[in-house]
Amino acid sequence: MHRLFLAALLCLPAWAWGEPQSIDRISNDPVIEHRLMVLSEELRCLVCQNETLAASRAGLAIDLRNEIRDLMVKGYTDKQVVDYLVARYGDFVNFRPPLKPMTFALWWGPFVLAALAMGVLVYYLARVRVRTARTDVLSKQDHDRVNTLLSKVREDGNT
Amino acid sequence: MVRYLGPLGIFIILVIFLARGLMLNPHEVPSPLIGKPAPEFLLPQVQDANQQFGRKDLLGKVTLLNVWASWCVACRQEHPLLVQLARSGRVEIYGLNYKDTREDAMRWLNQLGNPYKVSAFDQEGRVGIDYGVYGVPETYVIDKQGIIRYKLIGPVTPEKLNKDILPLVKELQG
Numbered sequence: 001m002h003r004l005f006l007a008a009l010l011c012l013p014a015w016a017w018g019e020p021q022s023i024d025r026i027s028n029d030p031v032i033e034h035r036l037m038v039l040s041e042e043l044r045c046l047v048c049q050n051e052t053l054a055a056s057r058a059g060l061a062i063d064l065r066n067e068i069r070d071l072m073v074k075g076y077t078d079k080q081v082v083d084y085l086v087a088r089y090g091d092f093v094n095f096r097p098p099l100k101p102m103t104f105a106l107w108w109g110p111f112v113l114a115a116l117a118m119g120v121l122v123y124y125l126a127r128v129r130v131r132t133a134r135t136d137v138l139s140k141q142d143h144d145r146v147n148t149l150l151s152k153v154r155e156d157g158n159t
Numbered sequence: 160m161v162r163y164l165g166p167l168g169i170f171i172i173l174v175i176f177l178a179r180g181l182m183l184n185p186h187e188v189p190s191p192l193i194g195k196p197a198p199e200f201l202l203p204q205v206q207d208a209n210q211q212f213g214r215k216d217l218l219g220k221v222t223l224l225n226v227w228a229s230w231c232v233a234c235r236q237e238h239p240l241l242v243q244l245a246r247s248g249r250v251e252i253y254g255l256n257y258k259d260t261r262e263d264a265m266r267w268l269n270q271l272g273n274p275y276k277v278s279a280f281d282q283e284g285r286v287g288i289d290y291g292v293y294g295v296p297e298t299y300v301i302d303k304q305g306i307i308r309y310k311l312i313g314p315v316t317p318e319k320l321n322k323d324i325l326p327l328v329k330e331l332q333g
Contacts, residue, residue: 019230020258021282046293049185059258060293063284088291090191 022062025069032072039078040065044093050095052095176319183290190291190310197299197307198289202279204277205256206263212253212279217301221331224289224299225275225315229263231295237314243322245274250328254278257295259288280292300324309316 037054043064045056053061064085071081085093097103138146145149192198197263201213217224225241227234245252254275256264259278268278279288290299293312300309309327 020260022258046188063288067288086286087191089293090291094190111291117215125325140179 003132019059022059022066026064027069027073029073032069035072035078036065040068041082042095043082044095046089046093053093130137162212187312188293188295190307192291192307193310195307197301197305198286200279200281200286200289202281202286205254205261205268205278205280205289208261208280212277214305216277217253218305219303219329221303222301223250223253223328224290224301226255226257226290226292226295226297226299227251227278228257228259229267230259230294233314235271235314236295237296238274240315240317240320241274242272250332251276255290255292256280257285257292258282258284277333298324300327300331 026035040054041052043053045051045053045058047058047060048056051058051061053064056062061134068081068085071084076084082094091098091103097106099107168323186255197214197217199214201211204212223244227238244250252274254277256278259280259282261282264278264280268275279286284292285321290297291310296310298312298315299307302308308331311324315324
């Protein structure tokens with residue numbers, strides 16, 4: 001029983017230990033709440049990295065949602081809010097990585113690989129065709145033999 | 160024999176990529192603040208609510224800014240090392256007390272020792288957001304001009320201190 005309890009304790013993430021609970025300050029303005037909901041679906045919670053900022057219950061995520069509400073009240077556009085977060089936490093807060101030289105490989109890499117694979121496939125098939133075509137070609141001798149045989153069959157058929 | 164070299168090469172490249180991925184810590188998000196001026200702030204001090212502490216107090220010397228909280232377990236782990244470093248006098252350490260109560264913070268300093276010249280009291284975690292804090296403890300090296308040169312997420316370990324932080328501090332002091 002003691003062991004089980006200890007194991008359960010170890011499962012608690014260290015940062016959750018007694019961290020003061022933050023509370024969402026829900027705005028009276030439904031437009032802001034809606035914008036927040038849509039925007040925070042696109043943003044990453046940095047503490048629990050595979051959760052969106054919208055879904056997370058981590059203290060920091062709640063703080064950041066409150067921060068975004070405040071920024072929106074101040075008149076920030078969605079893009080300005082994202083820029084504000086990127087300036088502090090980096091591109092990682094975006095679930096959709098932005099397109100820039102550092103992420104070119106990420107965005108185009110799969111297409112480049114697919115094109116390469118297609119190239120290899122086409123090259124391989126072409127080589128196979130050349131090889132099989134070469135063995136299919138009949139020598140002049142065989143060709144004449146086939147023709148004589150065929151004409152014989154046709155004559156037999158006519159009679 | 161030769162025709163196996165292609166797939167083998169591809170396999171080796173794949174293994175290198177996967178091994179590299181395994182060794183990276185996904186919780187260490189590179190900070191966009193490195194090389195940028197430390198964000199402006201002005202907060203009351205932990206020990207004296209009537210006195211303020213801000214970015215301008217960090218200027219003119221190389222400093223460590225350590226984000227800590229009494230509720231943070233890993234902070235307890237790094238604390239003796241910070242006390243020791245402060246005693247050695249090699250670099251001034253300042254604290255940013257993050258989402259804590261003044262009472263708990265004071266108790267912590269009295270019980271475990273106070274390595275900080277001054278600790279700023281960031282009860283709401285607002286300054287923490289400006290500094291991109293997402294997992295206490297975090298430690299910043301800030302140069303004489305107030306530019307962030309290095310950020311460590313997680314506890315300061317003897318290894319990180321001797322390999323990364325102290326050499327950088329020495330270089331910036333020189």
